Amino acid sequence: MPLRFPGILMLAGAVLLAVSLFLRHALPGPAELRAELRNEPLQEPTQAAAFETTVAGVTYTVKPMADYEIWGLVVSAHDSDTWWDYIHKAWNDQLNVVDLCVVFAENVASGGYVGLDYSSGQFVCYVQTGSSEKWQRFSMRALSNNHLLADRASIVSKLRAVQIGDQVRIHGVLAEYGHNHGVGFKRGTSLTRDDTGNGACETIFVQEVEVLRAGGGPWRWSRWAAIGLLGTGLLVWLRTPFRAG
Numbered sequence: 386m387p388l389r390f391p392g393i394l395m396l397a398g399a400v401l402l403a404v405s406l407f408l409r410h411a412l413p414g415p416a417e418l419r420a421e422l423r424n425e426p427l428q429e430p431t432q433a434a435a436f437e438t439t440v441a442g443v444t445y446t447v448k449p450m451a452d453y454e455i456w457g458l459v460v461s462a463h464d465s466d467t468w469w470d471y472i473h474k475a476w477n478d479q480l481n482v483v484d485l486c487v488v489f490a491e492n493v494a495s496g497g498y499v500g501l502d503y504s505s506g507q508f509v510c511y512v513q514t515g516s517s518e519k520w521q522r523f524s525m526r527a528l529s530n531n532h533l534l535a536d537r538a539s540i541v542s543k544l545r546a547v548q549i550g551d552q553v554r555i556h557g558v559l560a561e562y563g564h565n566h567g568v569g570f571k572r573g574t575s576l577t578r579d580d581t582g583n584g585a586c587e588t589i590f591v592q593e594v595e596v597l598r599a600g601g602g603p604w605r606w607s608r609w610a611a612i613g614l615l616g617t618g619l620l621v622w623l624r625t626p627f628r629a630g
Contacts (some may be wrong), residue, residue, distance in 0.1 A: 410549035449558040459488025463505035486510035550600020
C-alpha cells in the first residue's frame with residue numbers, strides 16, 4: 386500500500402533525524418580550520434597565589450602553575466555530569482566541569498587528525514586507527530586532553546555548550562587542585578606537551594572560553610527540522626479521518 390502524506394512526512398523526518406544525529410559531530414576538513422589552531426599553546430610562568438573557591442558546598446584549593454592559552458579543534462568530549470561517570474561523584478569533584486580533547490598545531494597544519502577515531506573516558510582521551518599510514522601522520526604531542534575547571538556559572542554554561550567539531554580558544558591557568566570534603570583528593574597537571582600516559586593531561590582553571598567557529602555544518606540544526614517533520618506528520622495522521630476498507 387503506498388505511503389500517504391502523513392507517512393511520507395514521518396519517514397522523511399526519521400531519515401533526516403538519523404542522518405543529522407550521525408553527522409552533527411563530523412570533524413571539519415583542514416581547509417575549514419582557522420589559522421589560530423596552527424599555534425602552539427601559549428604557556429608562561431605565573432606569580433598567582435593559591436586560592437580557594439567553593440562549588441556546591443565543597444571548598445577547593447586551587448594552585449596556579451602557569452598562565453595558559455590553547456587553540457584547538459574539539460575531537461572528543463566528556464561531561465562529568467553524565468550518568469555513568471562514577472569517579473567524579475565518588476570524589477565529590479564538582480569543579481571539573483568537562484574534559485575537552487583537542488588537536489592543534491602540527492596535526493592541524495598537516496591534516497593528520499583526519500580519519501582517526503576519537504573517544505573520551507572519565508579522565509582520558511583515546512585515539513585509534515587501523516591504518517599505519519594515518520598513524521604515522523598523527524602527532525600525539527599535538528593532541529591534548531584538557532580537564533577544565535570552572536566556578537562561574539557563565540563559564541560552566543559555555544563549556545557545557547561546546548561540542549565535538551567546534552574550534553575553540555581556552556584561556557586560564559594550569560593548576561593543581563583538591564579538597565578535604567569526604568574522600569579528599571588532589572589532582573595535578575601536565576606542564577609539557579611531550580609527556581604521555583597518566584598525568585599527561587592539562588588541568589586548566591578556565592578564565593575565558595570562546596567558540597571560534599562552530600562545527601557540524603547544517604546537521605547540528607537540521608535535527609530540529611527533522612523533529613518538526615515527525616511532529617507534523619503525526620499531527621496530520623491523527624487528524625486524518627479513518628475510513629474502513
